[in-house]
Amino acid sequence: MPPGSLSKRKGVDVNEHQSQYVIVGGSAAGMAAAHTIRAKDVRGTITVLSEEPDVPYFRPLIPFLVSGQKQPEDMALTGSGPYMGADIAVKTGARVAACDPDSRSLTLEDGTCYGYEKVLFATGSRPYVPPEIEGTGAEGVFALRTLADARSMAARAARTAHAVMLGGGLLNLKAAFALLERGVKVTLVVYSPEVLSQLMDPEDAYLVRKALDDAGLTIHTGASATAIQSDPSGVTGVALDNGEELACQMVCIGKGVRPNVEFLQGSGVAVDGGIVADRFTAASRPDTYAAGDVAVTHDPISGAPIMTALWTNAVEMGRCAGMNMAGIKTAYTGTFGILNATQVADEPFVAMGVVHTRSGDYEIHRRATATTFRKLVFDPGGNRLVGAVFVGDIRNAGLYRYVIRERMDVTGFKPAIIDHTLHYGHFIC
Numbered sequence: 001m002p003p004g005s006l007s008k009r010k011g012v013d014v015n016e017h018q019s020q021y022v023i024v025g026g027s028a029a030g031m032a033a034a035h036t037i038r039a040k041d042v043r044g045t046i047t048v049l050s051e052e053p054d055v056p057y058f059r060p061l062i063p064f065l066v067s068g069q070k071q072p073e074d075m076a077l078t079g080s081g082p083y084m085g086a087d088i089a090v091k092t093g094a095r096v097a098a099c100d101p102d103s104r105s106l107t108l109e110d111g112t113c114y115g116y117e118k119v120l121f122a123t124g125s126r127p128y129v130p131p132e133i134e135g136t137g138a139e140g141v142f143a144l145r146t147l148a149d150a151r152s153m154a155a156r157a158a159r160t161a162h163a164v165m166l167g168g169g170l171l172n173l174k175a176a177f178a179l180l181e182r183g184v185k186v187t188l189v190v191y192s193p194e195v196l197s198q199l200m201d202p203e204d205a206y207l208v209r210k211a212l213d214d215a216g217l218t219i220h221t222g223a224s225a226t227a228i229q230s231d232p233s234g235v236t237g238v239a240l241d242n243g244e245e246l247a248c249q250m251v252c253i254g255k256g257v258r259p260n261v262e263f264l265q266g267s268g269v270a271v272d273g274g275i276v277a278d279r280f281t282a283a284s285r286p287d288t289y290a291a292g293d294v295a296v297t298h299d300p301i302s303g304a305p306i307m308t309a310l311w312t313n314a315v316e317m318g319r320c321a322g323m324n325m326a327g328i329k330t331a332y333t334g335t336f337g338i339l340n341a342t343q344v345a346d347e348p349f350v351a352m353g354v355v356h357t358r359s360g361d362y363e364i365h366r367r368a369t370a371t372t373f374r375k376l377v378f379d380p381g382g383n384r385l386v387g388a389v390f391v392g393d394i395r396n397a398g399l400y401r402y403v404i405r406e407r408m409d410v411t412g413f414k415p416a417i418i419d420h421t422l423h424y425g426h427f428i429c
């Protein structure tokens with residue numbers, strides 16, 4: 001149906017807005033899909049509907065807005081101009097409230113309808129705010145997710161002497177360092193026995209922990225917040241379950257994320273935690289697709305259903321969805337349950353595949369120097385590498401990722417893996 005033509009489907013008036021491809025969510029997955037579609041279909045109409053007021057931007061950079069090291073224009077994905085050049089219409093401030101796959105239409109919160117031929121759900125996730133913590137609505141309580149959050153956090157930081165971060169995951173650590181950079185004193189309250197518990201066992205995190213301590217973070221492990229105290233000026237303190245009270249002017253909650261799926265209620269699109277996507281990124285109703293943080297995909301090692309919260313995965317899956325939407329059938333190779341390469345407090349680290357080994361039958365090799373730590377996890381038979389943690393020295397991590405991902409039989413070069421002398425030659429001999 002050409003754009004602008006009149007149609008009435010099941011009582012839904014979609015004459016106003018019709019696009020061949022509609023993408024809900026204009027971030028990593030959504031924009032990767034839009035550009036892939038455009039590369040394969042030069043004429044098809046593409047509309048991206050994005051709830052946020054800002055043009056698409058590189059989300060992992062927002063802590064630098066809090067620290068004052070970057071401005072919003074430094075993190076625009078490719079700016080709004082090139083989208084226009086690629087003839088991709090990006091509608092900001094457009095929150096989709098409902099989807100009707102029978103009439104192939106989406107309804108925005110303001111009542112506007114969009115008709116589609118193919119639709120991608122790339123709505124990502126939002127921070128989880130534990131309901132058991134009292135007072136999370138107070139001014140000065142944040143959960144850093146959007147550019148708008150980063151702006152508000154930066155404004156509050158200007159009158160904050162002490163901030164308390166609830167949660168010891170990577171995102172909260174990034175937010176913590178942004179605040180430290182501004183001269184704010186920061187205390188991290190972590191329920192687990194150690195920081196980064198999603199990415200490594202506590203005994204493997206000691207170098208990261210030392211770097212955090214050296215950088216000036218105060219860390220309380222094995223504790224959680226019960227209430228956030230406030231007065232008309234906003235946050236004044238946090239009460240912990242061990243009876244301690246921490247006076248502060250800001251709280252940042254980093255307790256994981258939840259997928260944005262509510263708009264699919266009643267649509268018949270299968271949701272099981274996130275939106276269920278098949279090996280070709282298709283969701284369960286005709287001509288619907290899902291990619292990014294919101295999608296349930298599969299772990300290439302175990303084949304088990306999995307959701308991740310990583311920019312790189314979202315881009316890869318978005319590209320794959322774009323290919324499929326443009327009619328080029330492309331299988332998605334899956335997503336590691338854990339795959340992270342980053343650095344905190346100038347300490348680089350990589351965690352991939354199976355990293356939690358306190359239970360389970362694995363062959364484990366650990367090596368440490370004063371400044372580096374490496375853990376290699378093999379399957380019980382010892383001939384497949386299934387996971388690795390590198391701290392301090394992450395050289396050649398890509399090779400190890402390849403070995404894990406391809407489920408290679410490593411019998412011929414296992415000593416090289418353990419001795420860290422692995423090179424590409426081992427794969428072609």
Ligand SMILES: Cc1cc2nc3c(=O)[nH]c(=O)nc-3n(C[C@H](O)[C@H](O)[C@H](O)COP(=O)(O)OP(=O)(O)OC[C@H]3O[C@@H](n4cnc5c(N)ncnc54)[C@H](O)[C@@H]3O)c2cc1C
Pocket residue numbers: 024025026027028029030049050051052059060061062063094095096097122123124125126144145146171174260263291292293294308309310311312313314342
């Ligand atoms: C502070 C921070 C630092 C990070 N650092 C890293 C890092 O170093 N490395 C890394 O790999 N990952 C990092 N991440 C995670 C990474 O940003 C996400 O995995 C990635 O953004 C997911 O992309 P996505 O496109 O699936 O969804 P999102 O980026 O969540 O985007 C989804 C978009 O859809 C919009 N939306 C939701 N519902 C609707 C609706 N109903 N209608 C219209 N629009 C809707 C949302 O507003 C949002 O704009 C970080 C995240 C944060 C918050």
